[in-house]
Amino acid sequence: MIIADTRPPARVLAEFAGALGFEAIPSVTRERVKDLFLDGLASALAGVDDEDTKTIAAVAETLLGPGSSTVIGGSRLSLAGATFVNGALVSSVSLCDVHYRSWCHLTPEVLPPALATAERRSSTGKEFLVALTAGCELTARIGLGLNYPAFHARGWNTSGVAGVFGAATAAGKLLDLSVDQLTHALGIAGAQAAGSDYHRGTPTVRFLQPRAALSGLMAAELAAGGFTAMDDVLTHPVGGVYFTHSDGGTPAAALAELGQRWEVEEVWLTPWPLALLVRNIVNTVLDLVTANDVGPADVASIELAVSPRLFELYGTTDFGTKSRAKTSPRYLASVVLHDRRCGSEQFSPGKLSDPSIAGFARDNVKVVSDLELDERAVRAEIVLRDGTRHSNFRSVPHGDATDPLTRDEIVEKFRAAARGVLTADKISAALEFVADLENQPTLEPLLRAVRP
Secondary structure (H helix, E strand, O other): OOOOOOOOHHHHHHHHHHHOOHHHOOHHHHHHHHHHHHHHHHHHHHOOOOHHHHHHHHHHHHHHOOOOEOOOOOOOEOHHHHHHHHHHHHHOOOOOOEEOOOOEOOHHHHHHHHHHHHHHHOOOHHHHHHHHHHHHHHHHHHHHOOOHHHHHHOOEOHHHHHHHHHHHHHHHHHOOOOHHHHHHHHHHHHOOOOOEHHHOOOOHHHHHHHHHHHHHHHHHHHHHOOOOOOOOOOOOOOOOHHHHOOOOOOHHHHHOOOOOOOHHHHEEOOOOOOOOOOHHHHHHHHHHHHHHOOOOOOEEEEEEEEOHHHHHHHOOOOOOOHHHHOOOHHHHHHHHHHHOOOOHHHHOHHHHOOHHHHHHHHHHEEEEEOOOOOOOOEEEEEEEOOOOEEEEEEOOOOOOOOOOOOHHHHHHHHHHHHEOOEOHHHHHHHHHHHHOHHHOOOOHHHHHHOOO
8 A cells, every 4th residue: 555645845855955965966966066066156256346246245244244254256244144145146147057947046046055154164075065965956846846837927036936945955954954944944945935037137137046045044044043934835725835936836846756866967057148048049159150250241140040938038138238138139149240259248338339249239130939949949040241141050058958068168167257356376276175075174275265
């Protein structure tokens, strides 16, 4: 006789996270989490000069105060302040990871409270790695259970809603919470789960990740202090997140093959500081202009065929601001044609106001919706001034789980982001530390290395 499991999904996930140890994580998964960690640090360092993040840092210092917790690439703040600012740094220039199946970023929410808590507790590298794995895995799985189409139709943002649970889990593991306390931490996190996707194209959409990081830290600390919450925060029909934010969700998806199949292995990383779906536009156009060795003087027009989903989100987006240019297919096609690059400098005020780039984007790039394309796929065609046509198709961008960045590429991403922020010696020290993370007695050498 088979007895149905009547435990609430949040309790099942808390028990999984509470019991998770280093040896239970497959070696390939551990290495992938180290990739995510290094990539998150690179993303944060790339955001040090971001104006919106500077605003968040100033507000954090005013509201949350000074302290002894490390801010990546910056000065120390309080535990809460460092968590908040580091979350903003990781998400600031859209270089961070994304779990495609749930449309959710992981490290902007999970890494900051884990880093701050590990620093305060003098946790080992192994303990930190396990906590980061647990937090990222729960974020992705709870995001899967939201049933994205119904969830998105209500206007919610996955990172703001699911990320708070992973943040609480990672901090809770490092605080050595019991399973009961972890369950309460998830409940407290769920009470704060929020974030509107309406703000896409503005800095506020990136504020949702550091807010989730801070809320998750608060949830774990409250649970450690004896605060209690509902144990069915996901699936209770009155107030459960899967009902308040979706149509009841797909809780089975959150629990499927738990501990056997790892969602953190399905995460995208990216070389491009861009929103999820438009990344493949850069790859497709860059491949095309490079393979045919053409430049703006040679090209009469570019046509981009994109999926209905991509077109709905970004097909007609203007490029009057940096945030909008990063999601504008027309601008991306033009700037890649002109520069054969797509880094942070391609979204500087000078580039945005360049009449050649803006004029070509406005007058010579056409974006169409193709019902037959998967939402990640892009087809690009360039027409040369002599009438010659060249086309290219890519199903996924480089960095997708099926075409992942290599460790060497992530290392170079870190080096590029850290130049001008850290010394060469500190860059090397950070890279060596992360490579051997599981054998480090504390995180202090790394924390010294990522502070200027």
